Amino acid sequence: MDALAGFGQGIWIALQPLNLAVMVVGVLVGVIAGALPGISFVNAMAIALPFTYFMSPLLAMLFLGGIYVGGVFGGSISSLLVNIPGDPDSLPSCWDGYPITQREGPERSLSIAITASAVGGLFSALLLSFASPPFAKFALSFDQPEFFAATFLGLVSVLAIAKGNLLMSLVSLFTGIVLGSIGTDPLYGVSRLTFGVPILDNGIDFVVVMIGIFAIGEVLDALAARQAAGFAPKHKARMRVLRPRELWALRGSVARGTGIGSVIGIIPGAGAAVGALVAYGIERQVNPRRREFGTGVADGLAAPEASKNATTGTALIPLLTLGIPGSAAAAIMLAALTLHGVQPGPLLYTKSPDMLYAIFASFTLANLFMIVISVLVARGFATLMRADPTIICAFILVFSLVGAFGVRNNIADVYICIAFGILGFYMKRFGFPTAPLVLGVILGPLAEGYFLTSMANYANDLTIFFTRPKSGVLMALAFGFILWALRPELGRLVQRLRR
Amino acid sequence: MPAHAPGRQFRVTRLLRLAGPLAVAVAAGVFSAFYLAPGVDTASMTRGPLGPVVWPKAMLACLLASAAVVFLVRLWQFAKGVPDDVDGGKGEYHEGRGAAAIAVLLAYAWALPIAGFAFSTAVFIAAVLLLGGVRRPRTVVLTAGIGTVALLYVFVKVSLMPLDRGKGAFETATITLYRLLGIY
């Protein structure tokens, strides 16, 4: 079938009342789950899986896809309104987004966020719809060294979030990587760094760490602070799509974020959180206003927002085109499909093109519906935040702990989450940077897996990361950033040596 | 450092900031020396030069090195009398209330597997409210009660999460409660 005609027919199928309703409900569930601190969109998708038993495969995909698209954005609502990321991928949105909320009100920050996210998501959905086969080929040309190099680039973004305290950020980053390596090693199955404590065998999941440090830590801070600040935003949480001129002013960051996110999306295991982090890190290096980052620069919010939603479409390309589940979200969709006896892969193009194009079209539409639904949810969320701050604190704590439990339905994660909450509370008070630690917990295990597999696959040749063209470019980029960021220090050193 | 809090507080904070990285470095050293993979002969499992503890070991070394550098830099600043750049801790804190909040959290974690999600959550919400200064009995009881029931519907009834039901009598009570609420 001709792609354009197929897509047109897909739109028509997607707009059938039942299909549309299921997709809209999915987006709504996703945005709400994303916005609740603690409940992540992956969590929500796993919970939604049993509901898809009774749906057709198409409806199941529309429902889960809706949750995915909505959930990846939803996290930003709580990032921007209360400075607690609703999802790991919304963490970078706190850094420049929340200052914008404080200075110019939530309308400005929410509008930037939803517009950038929608642009990134739409572009990615269109890539999924029209460029899947070549993009899948591109994805297959990436191997473990490339994944490692991309992860390394993400780790280098610690330079961007260091805010002048580079050394302490490095301590924090390496602490995070070490914490991330606790538990059963993914390749050997050996328990490491567990002190013989059985609950640590499961390892430390980054979602649990993030909930602990940013949700529980923040609530402890609010409870202990002498003057409770309250969560209610000062202004009404209105939200709109940016006018073309406003969007044009952000074109650079949105375009870079979208590009980065689209590519990161196809990397297995990386996903929206890595996409947002890398996009923020790169934006911080190349943006003309990079020195003001962290104080509320619109570009610093737009880039990670565009990037995280740009991962959603391309993340499905390996699944739908090749049958490879690249991310946690894709694995849940694979489970939903196989339970119905549908095997994703190249055969979908020949055997059930109707369904495939309906999925493509719905994904594209979901990014548009996301805007309307997010406006409603953000308003409801802002209204809820007017309640007594203590009541909000109590419920954020419960949601956080249930969310931590839900990551693997394991009480051990609740304990770990509380431990990190306490740690985060004190880290913040003693000026120990928390974001690099989370970065380390997210990227450390990925880097280890990619590194060890690369070594096994290429006869323990360390130069492989530089000699393979794609990986070489990424590594060069990473080292370029390191030199660029250390420029002032290096300059001083050179001067001193001259003298 | 805020101008109104010099003296002892200042010195304590400063010492903590000096000791912090040192503590991290020492902890990293202890970790790498003793606890990488207790009771497992990692050398015999290793293929090629890279075994299961190579990565954590390397990262611990990096942590150790960066923490040591921070400590030395701070020590040098301390000796030279360079003014400290404390940037953490906004405003003032009720130390007691902070500690109480942590205690309530830990108690909740301890109670969850024993008393089950339903009962411990109700008590937990009530405790947090009391701690945060909500003292009207009706508000406390209604928020905790209705809130818990709503949470049960969302997470147990709709989301089918296997939240703890507690042990012994608490499990019986939780199941009875679920039956009353129509969850089971």
Next chain:
Amino acid sequence: MMRITIARAVVMAAACISVVPLAAHAQGKFPSRPIDMIVNFGPGGGADQIGRAMAKIMEPILGVPVPVANVAGASGNAGLTKVLTSTPDGYTIGTMTGLTISAWASGLGKMQIPDFSYIAIGQSSPSMLFVPAASRFKDYKALLDEAKANPGKIRVATAGYGTLDDIAVKFLGTQGFPMVNVPFAKPGERYASPLGGHSEVLFEEPGDVVQFLESKQYRPLVVFAPKRHPSFPDTPASAEFGQHIDLPNWRGVVASAKVPAEALATLRAAAARALDSPEWKKLCAETYSCIDRMSPEQTLKFVVQNSADVTRFMKEYGMVK
């Protein structure tokens, strides 16, 4: 004053709670409330599939909901810990795989075979080698020839060290066909690697790569078994090349060994009916993993035997002490 209001709040809360146990004592017959199905791996894998399918089929048979929860972590041990530590009343069951039991042999966790009651074994999946459709290896012999000519050059994408995959690669090494084991942390990465030309061979159960077999992206080279698999009549068995190794991975449903006999009997009867259902037959046929239904005694014997086979190989190759 403050103290009094707090006390009153506590009393009110206590009053609310104490009414509850009076209300109902509808215990009676097993099962009278939902049974939790703990899947000991994340969503989207083989254990998830059997757990969800069994739960779905057993629901109407048992007459109560069987909600599925993925409790992943520690090579499948986290979920089994949950099965063991829940109240042993039959209301918590879980998935179990042969892989998990062989992981115990390598020193992970402290669980043992007798800790569990084996309700049913639903699948036994053969282990096979696959190559991408366009691979230069036309058949298994071509692969073996090249492995012999260029020792340690052919790369096999596997699930990790200390697994069945690892055993198979080591076994081939001892037979004079040394190849490199390239472990992947995530299945998606593993399937992508040979497809992208970054490694040569994939070790996997056919049921986990159905999508690639149907679309002819991968083709099977050999099955590690005494004889050919009925679904792959054209794929030789390793025994035909004098390689006597049988590495099936089984999947089933277990409960704690402390579950009372009546509840266990009900669960076993329900599982047996589920395994006989056309729905299940279709699923196991689609995943090339059908196995004859066994009595409880046969099941236990099968589990013990399978574990002993795997452990013997692991000892032989120095993977366990």
